[in-house]
Amino acid sequence: MIEIKNIRKSFKGTEVIKGISGEFQQGKVNMIIGASGTGKSVLLKCIVGLVTPDEGNVIYRGRDFFNSEKDVQREIRQEIGMLFQGGALFDSMTVEKNVMFPLDVLTKMPSDEKLDRVNFCLKRVGLENVNTKMPSEISGGMKKRVGIARAIVNNSKFLFCDEPNSGLDPQTSILIDELIKEITYEYDITTVVVSHDMNSVVESGDYILFMYQGNKLWEGTKDDILQNDVPELQDFIFANHILRRLKEKA
């Protein structure tokens, strides 16, 4: 479980995150949603420690990240896997080397075991026979899958995904959502997904935190998001004309 308490962050005098708290449960797909520019990615970067919040705590299974010693922070980071918006694969390495990278740097596993683990993870995300390809030679959807394989290769306990569907066609988006959901349940990990894709939200959101202008306006599950009475969330959900017409008809 990850607990965030009163996270605040400002950039050049502008407060981007205004005291957000929440709990992301283990074995569930937790989603942070909201319109573009509302502070979702900054909040995610605060949670993983890429950005230091001005105030607040991020607690990973009882360990307060920002108030811990460097060794504990490093230990927590080694339990984190992250899928970045563009995949963030290392351009100079093959797919195999990219996925193997966390094992190379963070473990003392023998080479043959590392290769077995890499092949297992690539197979798990539906990729085979791509080991020798470079990131520039594979599609956007494949890059995301490789990114997921790299995020789980070290048996991560926490998986963070920053807009996993951005730049993907609807079918590939669904496949990536399904994959994230399956991996979360299968390995009982705490997954936090930042998204503004309503398909993902209603399909996968076991816990949803809605952000609006740096504030948390609503939290709940995919089952009760459509019955919410928050006008900003209503506007966000029904921004799509088709959904709006359907709602009006209903």
Next chain:
Amino acid sequence: MKSIGKYFILLGSLFKNRESFKTYFKLTINECVLIGVNSIIIVVIVSTFMGAVTAVQTAYNLVSPLIPNNVIGLIVRDMTVLELAPTIMAIVFAGKVGSNIAGELGTMRITEQIDALEVMGINGASYLILPKILASVFMYPLLVIMAAFLSITGGYLAGIMTNIITEQEYIYGIRLDFNEYTVTFALIKSVVFAFLVSSISAYKGFFTRGGALEVGLASTSAVTNSVIAILLADYLLAQLLL
């Protein structure tokens, strides 16, 4: 001032939260190939022509019959060892290697590859920058030695082929009043310049923000700042060590 402070903080962070020696060794060897071996062709071309042009232009300026021809060899040698090989090659090095380092790190920054390293608990600065600095400091002096040798050879070839000097005169000239300390001085300069080019370029690339345009600007800025730093350091070292 803020940038200078940030530069020194970055240099300090290279030695914090480091990876294993084995990891750095492997990365440094890779960088030695990229930084050193891949620069050999440009060094060969530039240094050979640099020596040849120095020989021809020195001969052109020697109008007095009282000055012996062997002075051409002496001037080519001293100019090469003291200035052309370490300093001019450093400017070429900044253009080739400096822009490459800044471009590579800048691209890694804007595509979140550095964030990916840091999320894994790896010190991105140390992992990416330290091997580049070590490789530069190790390889650039070797390139300078090669450049000095080729420049003097270029002067010899140009002098002999254009009949402005005889082989004996040139050999005599390059051996005349030779001060070994100039070589030591050139090597000290080469280590300092290599450190400046690699660290300044890495700093510019590592803190790139924005997109492709900013990566281009970071590369340009890396080269111009490196060149200014080289010239300043060149003057300071000359004052201090000669």
